[in-house]
Amino acid sequence: MFDDKVRELPTLRWAMVGGGKGSQIGYAHRCGATRDGLFRLVAGAFDIDPQRGREFGVKLGVLPERCYDNYQTMFALESKRDDGINVVSIATPNSTHYEITKCALLAGIHVVCEKPVTFTLKEAEELKAIAKDHGLILGVMYGYSGFQMVHQARSLVQNNLLGEIRVINMQFAHGFHSQEVELNDPGAKWRMNPNISGPTYVLGDIGTHAFYLGQLITGLAVKKLCCSRQSFVKSRAPLEDNAHVMMHFENGAVGMLWASAVNAGSMHQQKIRVVGEKASIEWWDERPNQLIYEEQGKPSQVLERGMGYLDSHDDAISSDRIGAGHAEGFFESWANVYARFAVVINAANANDWQTVNATWFPDVDAGIEGVRWLERCVESADNDEKWVAYRE
Numbered sequence: 330m331f332d333d334k335v336r337e338l339p340t341l342r343w344a345m346v347g348g349g350k351g352s353q354i355g356y357a358h359r360c361g362a363t364r365d366g367l368f369r370l371v372a373g374a375f376d377i378d379p380q381r382g383r384e385f386g387v388k389l390g391v392l393p394e395r396c397y398d399n400y401q402t403m404f405a406l407e408s409k410r411d412d413g414i415n416v417v418s419i420a421t422p423n424s425t426h427y428e429i430t431k432c433a434l435l436a437g438i439h440v441v442c443e444k445p446v447t448f449t450l451k452e453a454e455e456l457k458a459i460a461k462d463h464g465l466i467l468g469v470m471y472g473y474s475g476f477q478m479v480h481q482a483r484s485l486v487q488n489n490l491l492g493e494i495r496v497i498n499m500q501f502a503h504g505f506h507s508q509e510v511e512l513n514d515p516g517a518k519w520r521m522n523p524n525i526s527g528p529t530y531v532l533g534d535i536g537t538h539a540f541y542l543g544q545l546i547t548g549l550a551v552k553k554l555c556c557s558r559q560s561f562v563k564s565r566a567p568l569e570d571n572a573h574v575m576m577h578f579e580n581g582a583v584g585m586l587w588a589s590a591v592n593a594g595s596m597h598q599q600k601i602r603v604v605g606e607k608a609s610i611e612w613w614d615e616r617p618n619q620l621i622y623e624e625q626g627k628p629s630q631v632l633e634r635g636m637g638y639l640d641s642h643d644d645a646i647s648s649d650r651i652g653a654g655h656a657e658g659f660f661e662s663w664a665n666v667y668a669r670f671a672v673v674i675n676a677a678n679a680n681d682w683q684t685v686n687a688t689w690f691p692d693v694d695a696g697i698e699g700v701r702w703l704e705r706c707v708e709s710a711d712n713d714e715k716w717v718a719y720r721e
């Protein structure tokens with residue numbers, strides 16, 4: 330079951346930038362962060378519209394004087410208070426992540442930032458350096474990475490049950506934007522605007538999730554990649570609503586990632602399949618409690634979350650919240666990621682970098698790799714789909 334020792338950690342004073350009324354992902358942050366009493370929401374600049382943000386914050390139980398008009402004022406005033414915020418989550422559109430994260434870090438505040446963490450690799454690496462100089466945690470909200478069966482998959486790879494990894498196929502391909510829905514949907518509209526979304530749409534919006542899961546499960550480094558991207562809804566150009574990325578990994582494995590918003594009829598189809606020389610595993614985010622394990626020459630097995638046969642030393646069990654059999658899902662995954670953020674932020678506050686380094690969490694390097702991958706995908710796709718080295 331869930332490791333209750335985590336719940337004994339000091340409660341962090343937490344704020345949000347963005348995630349306001351009607352936003353897509355603010356509620357998931359609040360559910361994930363506050364579920365274990367590890368984060369208490371005490372301040373916020375919740376909305377681009379200050380008045381709406383204040384009303385919303387007060388409804389959430391935040392004192393009116395700590396519902397700020399903008400993030401600059403919030404960081405300046407909160408960093409002067411004895412009971413000021415320790416950590417902020419940034420759940421605003423992509424174009425704002427770099428400035429807001431930098432401002433928070435320079436005010437001495439730990440950050441959990443949404444993905445993609447920045448527009449460019451240079452900016453992401455600069456943020457990493459600032460966090461390091463100030464002894465702060467910069468986490469990135471790859472919210473699917475808290476699912477227990479993802480960690481079981483990782484454990485099977487680490488314990489060599491698959492043998493040498495040969496193929497990694499990743500996909501996140503939904504159908505919600507098969508038509509030009511952005512005409513009537515502000516949350517979709519900014520995603521198709523390069524000034525707000527960045528150099529990519531589906532690659533950054535959903536491809537980075539599947540890419541991170543592939544990296545987390547296999548630990549394999551990308552050597553080179555080749556990307557093809559296109560906008561089937563023509564008005565979305567230059568941003569893509571569909572992309573395929575072929576990848577070669579350093580150990581000789583190969584892989585493919587399909588990111589799409591025009592996979593008509595599909596809900597999410599976020600699937601990670603890892604093929605080794607002895608066996609394969611497959612995880613699907615719409616059925617997160619199960620992990621398929623297929624050993625060559627034997628019947629396929631469906632491993633179920635919470636069961637005693639999972640690796641008991643591993644996150645697969647210590648993140649289990651409600652026992653086997655009960656359906657568990659999205660908020661539990663987010664809460665598991667937030668619990669990890671609480672562990673490392675408290676450790677950083679105690680100058681215990683050994684714990685930080687020994688603890689898995691989606692850190693700034695995970696964010697950097699997402700941005701590096703996006704830059705390489707764009708470079709490949711926009712140069713006649715040529716192969717490009719993953720690292721310079």
Ligand code: NAD
Nearest residue numbers: 347348349352353354374375376377420421423443444516
């Ligand atoms: P959204 O458009 O639904 O909501 C954005 C919110 O930010 C709104 O409340 C808006 O008023 C507020 N905002 C905008 N600029 C602001 C500013 N300068 N100061 C304060 N508030 C501001 O967007 P969304 O879909 O919730 O996406 C937000 C971020 O979360 C994006 O980076 C997106 O990529 C990411 N996201 C991540 C996941 C995930 O699974 N991790 C899922 C969805 C979205």
